[in-house]
Amino acid sequence: MLASVCPAAGQTWELTEVPKPVPGPxxxxxxxxxxxxxxNDVWLTDGTYPFPPIEPAIVGHEPAGEVAEVGLGVTARKVGDRVGATWIQSGCGSCDHCRLNLPVTGITGMNCDNPEMTGLTRAGGHAEYLVVPASSTVLLPDELPYEMAAPLLCAGYTSWSALRAANPQPHERVAVLGIGGLGxxxxxxxxxxxxxxxxxxxTPDKHEVARELGADHVVSDGEALAGIGGADVVVVAGTSYEAAAECLAGLRVNGRMVLATIDPSGSFTIDPSRQFFAMGQSILGATHNGLPYLVEALxxxxRGAVTPHIEVFAKEEIAEAVDRVAAGEVRFRAVVTY
Ligand SMILES: [Zn+2]
Ligand SMILES: [Zn+2]
Structure with missing residues (x-):
């Protein structure tokens, strides 16, 4: 089969012939x-994060496709099912975190001593085929094309989990910081x-598109958010924790800020002059918070309530796709077809 392989940290991804995987039990x-x-796929291969210990190095955790073969004992999926798979496959089952017997979520991925993760510890989705546990897949709605489903398997799953974690009430105002793949x-x-x-x-040239995406107001930072009365919920969907901390200026009393992204170079620091101790506010973390949230997002x-804006690349264009994502030029999600 053909797969997009990164030969080593910092090198260009190449479409490469590799052995087709075989599903186990x-x-x-x-x-x-x-x-x-x-x-994160780009950061895994450009040296920002540790290079994944997969041989060959195939990353990717937003694969959408159809079941081509089932392993022994699989009863909940059959050949031809339209499915998506996500980042977390399973925990180790025996470490202190796994002994809590919590549902398998992104929290498992970040706390288990030895988790299995698509595109991190096992070959990922940038390939014609991949193998995952049947239990880590979800059935895709028939109406949803594969290209539209893919961005929901990480970006959509994360952003919807974040909004749900903030538990916004009907009368409340929600702000989204950072208008990119998640935002x-x-x-x-x-x-x-x-x-x-x-x-x-x-980013001034994102103001108009933010309105087209449904924003009632568009502002440039937390001070400006405060200027229009603030928000009860701030979903941090960009990758600057400095911008997130500044946005506390626009968080109302009893408000919730949800950090849903990783800032690989910065730290989140609360300015003491914000009197955070007396604001009743919460800073929450959110990740892939459980497959029921993914199903809701899909x-x-x-139903057409949400439409991922995607740039589709053929597999032969993988290097260009990676370059455009690295440069932050894709509006708003790159999807590669295989
Ligand atoms: Zn574990
Ligand atoms: Zn991701």
Whole structure:
């Protein structure tokens, strides 16, 4: 099969002929049709993060495709099922975290001593085929094309989990900081739920598109957010924790800020002059918070309430796709077809 392989940290991804994987017990072989390119995929291969210990190095955790083969003991999936797979496959089952017997979520991925993760510890989705545990897949709604489903498997899953974690109430105002792969979906999710929605972006040429995506107001930072009365919820969907900390200026009393992204170079620091101790506010973390949230996100997209804005690349264009994601030029999600 053909796969997009990064030969070594900092090198260019290449379309390469590699052995087709074989599903073991409990696993499915997916014929990938579309694979979303997450910023983390780029950081895994450009030296920002440790290079993944996979040989050959195939990353990617937004694969959408159809089940081509099922392993022994698989009863919940059959050949031909349209499925998506996500980042976390399983925990080790025996470390202190796994002994809590919590559902398998992104929290497992970050706390288990030895988790299995698509595109991190096992071959990922930027390939014609991949193998994952059947239990880590979700069935895709029939109405949702593979290219549209792919960005929801990480970006949409994360942004919807973040909004749900903040538990916004009907009368509350939601702000989304950073209008990129996650943020353009978070804006739409918030609007689809009927919340008064504010886009916060320092990029002037994103103001118009933020309004098209459903923002009722667009401001450039937390001070400007405070200037229009603030927000009860701030979903941090950009990758600057410095910008997130500044945005506390626009968080109302009893407000919730949800950090849903990784800033690989910065730290989140609360300015003491903000009197945070007396604001009743919460800073929450959110990740892939459980497959039921992913199913909700897919359902909203299948109903047309949310539409990922994608740039589609053929597999032969993988190097160009990676370059554009690295440069922050893709509006708003790169999806590669296989
Ligand atoms: Zn991702
Ligand atoms: Zn574990």
């Amino acid at each position: 409990g696993e499915v072989l997916i014929r990938v049709h579309a694979s979303g390119l997450c910023r 353009h979906l978070a804006l739409q999710f918030s609007k689809a739920c009927g919340f008064e929605t504010v886009a916060v972006t320092r 359902d909203l997209a299948a």
